[in-house]
Amino acid sequence: MSGRLVIVGLGPGRAGLVAPDAEAALAAASDLIGYGPYLDRIAARPHQTRHASDNREEIERARHALALCASGRSVAVVSSGDAGVFAMASAVFEAMEAGPLAWRTMDVTVIPGISAMLAASARLGAPLGHDFCAISLSDNLKPWPLVCHRLRLAAQAGFVMALYNARSKARPNRLGDAFDVLRGVLPGSVPVVFATAISRTDERVDISTLAGAAPGLADMRTLVLIGSPETRQIAGTQFLYTPRSVLA
Amino acid sequence: MSGRLVIVGLGPGRAGLVAPDAEAALAAASDLIGYGPYLDRIAARPHQTRHASDNREEIERARHALALCASGRSVAVVSSGDAGVFAMASAVFEAMEAGPLAWRTMDVTVIPGISAMLAASARLGAPLGHDFCAISLSDNLKPWPLVCHRLRLAAQAGFVMALYNARSKARPNRLGDAFDVLRGVLPGSVPVVFATAISRTDERVDISTLAGAAPGLADMRTLVLIGSPETRQIAGTQFLYTPRSVLA
Numbered sequence: 001m002s003g004r005l006v007i008v009g010l011g012p013g014r015a016g017l018v019a020p021d022a023e024a025a026l027a028a029a030s031d032l033i034g035y036g037p038y039l040d041r042i043a044a045r046p047h048q049t050r051h052a053s054d055n056r057e058e059i060e061r062a063r064h065a066l067a068l069c070a071s072g073r074s075v076a077v078v079s080s081g082d083a084g085v086f087a088m089a090s091a092v093f094e095a096m097e098a099g100p101l102a103w104r105t106m107d108v109t110v111i112p113g114i115s116a117m118l119a120a121s122a123r124l125g126a127p128l129g130h131d132f133c134a135i136s137l138s139d140n141l142k143p144w145p146l147v148c149h150r151l152r153l154a155a156q157a158g159f160v161m162a163l164y165n166a167r168s169k170a171r172p173n174r175l176g177d178a179f180d181v182l183r184g185v186l187p188g189s190v191p192v193v194f195a196t197a198i199s200r201t202d203e204r205v206d207i208s209t210l211a212g213a214a215p216g217l218a219d220m221r222t223l224v225l226i227g228s229p230e231t232r233q234i235a236g237t238q239f240l241y242t243p244r245s246v247l248a
Numbered sequence: 249m250s251g252r253l254v255i256v257g258l259g260p261g262r263a264g265l266v267a268p269d270a271e272a273a274l275a276a277a278s279d280l281i282g283y284g285p286y287l288d289r290i291a292a293r294p295h296q297t298r299h300a301s302d303n304r305e306e307i308e309r310a311r312h313a314l315a316l317c318a319s320g321r322s323v324a325v326v327s328s329g330d331a332g333v334f335a336m337a338s339a340v341f342e343a344m345e346a347g348p349l350a351w352r353t354m355d356v357t358v359i360p361g362i363s364a365m366l367a368a369s370a371r372l373g374a375p376l377g378h379d380f381c382a383i384s385l386s387d388n389l390k391p392w393p394l395v396c397h398r399l400r401l402a403a404q405a406g407f408v409m410a411l412y413n414a415r416s417k418a419r420p421n422r423l424g425d426a427f428d429v430l431r432g433v434l435p436g437s438v439p440v441v442f443a444t445a446i447s448r449t450d451e452r453v454d455i456s457t458l459a460g461a462a463p464g465l466a467d468m469r470t471l472v473l474i475g476s477p478e479t480r481q482i483a484g485t486q487f488l489y490t491p492r493s494v495l496a
Contacts, residue, residue: 012360016269019259019362058492082362084369086492090377093489097482104485110370112260114267114330114360121332122358129338130390131398133381133407141493142378146406150379153405157398159381234345237352241341244306244334245389 002106003030005069006076007092009083009113010041014199017114025111029076033065034088038078058088062095066103082115086136086164116223117162120195123205125239127193127225130246131159137174138165144174148181155185160242161226167218175215175224182226186210191227191240194218207238250354251278253317254324255340257331257361258289262447265362273359277324281313282336286326306336310343314351330363334384334412364471365410368443371453373487375441375473378494379407385422386413392422396429403433408490409474415466423463423472430474434458439475439488442466455486 006025011017026032026042036052053061065077079087089110096103121128133154137147154161167175179192188211196204196219206217210226218224231242254273259265274280274290284300301309313325327335337358344351369376381402385395402409415423427440436459444452444467454465458474466472479490 011267014269016272017267017360019265019267021262021264024264082366082370084366084374084376086378089370089374090489090492093373093377093482093487094491096487097480097489101484104482104487108487110373112265112362112366112370114362115366118330118332118360118363118366122330122337122360125341125358126332126337128332128382129341130334131381131383133379133402133405134376135379143494146494150405150407153401154381154407157381157401157405158394159398159402232345234341234352236349239341239344239352239356241338241345243342244338246391246394 001072002102003069003072004074005065005092005106005108007083007089007110008076008078009081009087009111010038010078011114012081012116012119012199013041013197017119017199019113022111022113026076028074030074031068032076032078033061034078038080042078058091059095062088062091063099065092066095066099069106070103082113083110084112085115085134116164116198119198120193120223120225123195123198124193124225126241127227127231128160128162129242130228130230130244132162133159134162134164136164137178138171139174147178151178151181152185155182158228158230158246160228160231163224163226166222166224167215168220175218179210179213179215183210187229190229191231191233193225193240194222195225196222198223207233207240249320251317251319251321251323253313253340253354253356255331255337255358256324256326257329257335257359258286258326259362260329260364260367260447261289261445265367265447267361270359270361274324276322278322279316280324280326281309282326286328290326306339307343310336310339311347313340314343314347317354318351330361331358332360333363333382364412364446367446368441368471368473371443371446372441372473374489375475375479376408376410377490378476378478378492380410381407382410382412384412385426387419387422395426399426399429400433403430406476406478406494408476408479411472411474414470414472415463416468423466427458427461427463431458435477438477439479439481441473441488442470443473444470446471455481455488
């Protein structure tokens, strides 16, 4: 008799941004699986086992979760933000499809959360107020030329962009390369926001322009927002927004 | 002495998907402003005034909220989903920029919520598991040729797409037109999902393909997800996901 597997997004960091359904799923689990610093955000409960792992072991972690569920445990896999946005949900379904057929009939659900891009947008005003896209800059799992292709088309489309995995120690120069690609299409005046650890006590927001954007303002916890040519900063304020309308 | 204005997303519909910060903001408000059916989702509280309006009066509603705040009231403007995604936050900042300078120094904050696309993606598995975009199909506020241009570029980029405002009584044919545009770029086999009233008691999910997608499956409450060529349905299940990796 298999157990239950729930994939939970913990939101951007602040406890007030975790919905009750997510809290209930965490409370009901016998086993919590996730990247260590995310597990640290969850209140300790008796009789609950924690399986912390390194951030890069997503697929092994997903297999472990499915195997525990198959053995009858009630498992919660935790991600930061929304579990479906560059996080654990895809890894779990990849592992399910590649695994034993019995894994496909288990009780598996995903509970949505507030993603980093939504938290960053709210913090700034409404930069995602019109058509937008979300792109991971990591080339661990896709070729870098494809990332550049997507950045170029997104700029040509006039999308506001939320850039995930913008910078890591292993890829210190990719964000600068991405800015160069975007400068080939977009005016240097479009706003660029470095939104770091939004909603946490060490939150930081840096507003720049594409012409002046310094990649060093990003670290592993930074979501980078690239405005469209329509995105505006309200003079005398820190508010950025993208209007709902685009004139012909 | 001005009051306070908070712009709150109520999530996709289910009470368990509203975060505590949003609940606290609603509880603290003297005045609630929003589209009637959204206000109906909020628990009644004594001494709280409700200002319900028609869905299409966004900018008037935003001005009303800012004026009430300027007069010292504690105002909550409510949206469904996330207030920053094709919802009220942009309208409030547009109205702020066009209004009296004093409106720029008032206490205005946005509280993020779980957007319809994140709720739909979680319900299906993880279709938004890799690069994606969100596009409003409404041509009330932008020219239809621009919508088509964005759809084409998004398809060429390989983005999964979340289509907002996919169908309304005033624009019954736009979704079919959009499918035709996408069929010019994408294989007919890509999954198309009609996700209606997700998380509510009358939730409905229809999974189709681009070749067979029938626009009539959408109504005003439907988010339409268009898969990328990488998006997969796991055989024998209803789970859809987009893998984290794209092979070179």
